[in-house]
Amino acid sequence: MKRFFKNFTLIDGTGNEPLNNAYLIVDGEKIDSVGFGEFDFDGEVVDLSGKFLMPGLINAHIHVTMDPVGNPLAEIETEAQTAFKAARNAKRHLDMGTTFVRDVGGKNYVDIDLRDAINNKLVEGAQMLVAGKNLAMTGGHGWQMGREVDGVDEARKGAREQLRAGADLIKVMATGGVMTKGVEPGSPQMEEAEMRAAIEEAHKVGAKTATHAQGNTGIKNALRAGVDSIEHGIFLDEESIQMMLDNGTWLVPTLAAVDLIVKNSNTGEIPEYAVRKAKSVQASHIESVKKAYKAGVKICNGTDSGTPYNYHGSAPYEAKLLMDIGMSPMEVLVASTKSSAECLGIEENYGTIEAGKFADFIVLNENPLENINTLFDIADVYKLGEKVIRIFENPQKDEFK
DSSP states (O other), X not given: OEEEEEEEEEOOSSSOOOEEEXXXXXXXXXXXXXXXXXXXXXSEEEEOTTOEEEEOEXXXXXXXXXXOSSOGGGOOOOHHHHHHHHHHHHHHHHHTTEEEEEEOOOSTTHHHHHHHHHHXXXXXXXXXXXXXXXXXXXXXXXXXXXXXXXXXXXXXXXHHHHHHHTXXXXXXXXBXXXXXXXXXXXXXXXXXXXXXXXXXXXXXXXXXXXXXXXXXXHHHHHHHHTOSEEEEOTTXXXXXXXXXXXXXXXXXOOHXXXXXXXXXXXXXXXXXXXXXXXXXXXXXXXXXXXXXXXXXXXXXXXXXXXXXXXXXXXXXXXXXXXXXXTOOHHHHHXXXXXXXXXXXXXXXXXXXXXXXXXXXXXXXXXXXXXXXXXXXXXXXXXXXXXXXXXXXXXXXXXXXX
């Protein structure tokens, strides 16, 4: 069935100027045509007068099996409990306007099963790409829910295991991190040769790769190993930035992760070691992302949802933090749609409002180029051409009015 959406202002995700008095014809799950003006339409008409329409948000870094509690890695639960929580979290992303996510490390392959359940319409949630278990050195960052590997052969086998299980991408842990006790964000962990072996296995089958990489030595190791995206990038220097430019590597800053730990550091629920590390790296994190942005590194929206107080659906929060490092409102919207789609490798079907792409879009009450906070209070969400019946609201919408 075709639907005709009319009388809205279109922000198509490409960075082009908004199009007034626009229309959108949706045929089933896909966009049939886009244009402007009035004409007679024989079918269902949706009048969006005074509204703004843009692509659904795409979050390039989440952990759907983790809840944003003070210490999510310490939670003890059955796989069924994990699955129920994950399904709820995927629905939260969708209800808050994020129609596609990339999960970069889950518990016991629940992320893979959830992706398949969403694809088969058994449950409703944001569309997903998933990594299965991240690859970490023994005792390294994220080991609690990862696949521990030591040496090139184990790294290669670990990657093959994730691909066999159905993972869409491979995630390697190049450095320590904030949330794992006994490791430091700046310290390198997996060796360059180990990461290269895992990355080669992914690239053999056309899969993307990502790396948790905070310290500069680990970042450079991962870049030399051929990784496709750097997650976090807390201690970037001029050399690593140039390497990213030369390689065309994406940066997924996840500024929200550190910011929300620092802002909630007095709750008494976040481990002291995590608070200490977050506070110690925040200034460097912000400065690194600023330098990368000014140099022209490709940046997209990823939040690390599932880390402490980092709720599922926090893409608008990251958007505001990207503006704080110097991005314009239009650059932020592109980073949160088209650029994220390109980082994930799904740009042929998602990320912009264009004929032939899937009809994933959000309807806004205000112009986000004038008030980015309207992303916290979205009017309507459409996924695959159908209006989403929403049960979750953004918990921070009143804070940003």
